[in-house]
Amino acid sequence: MLTINKNVSLSKTNAVVSFDLGKLPEGEYQLLLVVDVNPKKSTKQIWFPNFNTEVNTSQNFSRTEIYGDNGR
Amino acid sequence: MVIMEDKKLFLDTNILVYSSLTNSDFQHIARGKILEFATNNYEIWISRQVIREYLSVISKILFTEPDFKIDDVIISVEKFSNQFYIADEIKSTSEILLDLVKKHNITGKNVHDCNIVATMKQYEINNILTHNTKDFIKYSPREINVIGLL
Numbered sequence: 001m002l003t004i005n006k007n008v009s010l011s012k013t014n015a016v017v018s019f020d021l022g023k024l025p026e027g028e029y030q031l032l033l034v035v036d037v038n039p040k041k042s043t044k045q046i047w048f049p050n051f052n053t054e055v056n057t058s059q060n061f062s063r064t065e066i067y068g069d070n071g072r
Numbered sequence: 073m074v075i076m077e078d079k080k081l082f083l084d085t086n087i088l089v090y091s092s093l094t095n096s097d098f099q100h101i102a103r104g105k106i107l108e109f110a111t112n113n114y115e116i117w118i119s120r121q122v123i124r125e126y127l128s129v130i131s132k133i134l135f136t137e138p139d140f141k142i143d144d145v146i147i148s149v150e151k152f153s154n155q156f157y158i159a160d161e162i163k164s165t166s167e168i169l170l171d172l173v174k175k176h177n178i179t180g181k182n183v184h185d186c187n188i189v190a191t192m193k194q195y196e197i198n199n200i201l202t203h204n205t206k207d208f209i210k211y212s213p214r215e216i217n218v219i220g221l222l
Contacts, residue, residue, distance in 0.1 A: 049092045049148035058097040061086040063184045
């Protein structure tokens with residue numbers, strides 16, 4: 001069994017991934033590809049929305065308020 | 073501020089809300105804290121529960137504004153979802169939740185906070201940034217590390 005751990009960048013225009021298996025002897029092989037479906041994210045630049053409100057909204061949003069008195 | 077060196081940070085719903093509101097006293101500090109962790113190579117995480125709660129809170133706040141458009145809120149959720157790691161709840165998350173409920177004797181609405189902790193443990197996220205530290209203090213430091221906004 002050979003394990004290759006490789007980070008790749010996929011985009012709409014480049015979704016092809018290559019592996020160098022040149023060290024293996026010639027022959028027929030079965031490749032089993034396991035992909036972490038939660039892609040790594042670049043968080044160096046973070047986007048935030050700018051929602052304007054007429055009043056200051058610095059109230060405390062605890063889940064007690066979010067779910068109301070009936071717990072929903 | 074004591075940070076466990078696992079390089080993962082979970083954003084509580086209130087942090088996302090504050091970071092989105094231009095007329096909030098906490099907007100700049102919320103954004104600053106998130107950027108500070110991101111600059112220090114932390115993975116920034118939210119969960120499906122946080123997304124639902126954000127939708128609920130933001131739409132409720134903005135609903136009475138004259139230029140309110142639900143599409144703007146939806147776009148903000150989509151962009152947050154694209155740039156942050158998303159913790160999905162799976163079967164074992166519910167099992168962790170039940171363990172925590174039993175262990176900490178959690179009842180009523182506190183279950184919702186407990187589910188955040190369960191989701192964090194599912195994904196081995198130790199740090200939560202929140203403005204509601206009192207809601208999570210019972211879990212700290214044994215289960216998670218609670219980082220206050222202020």
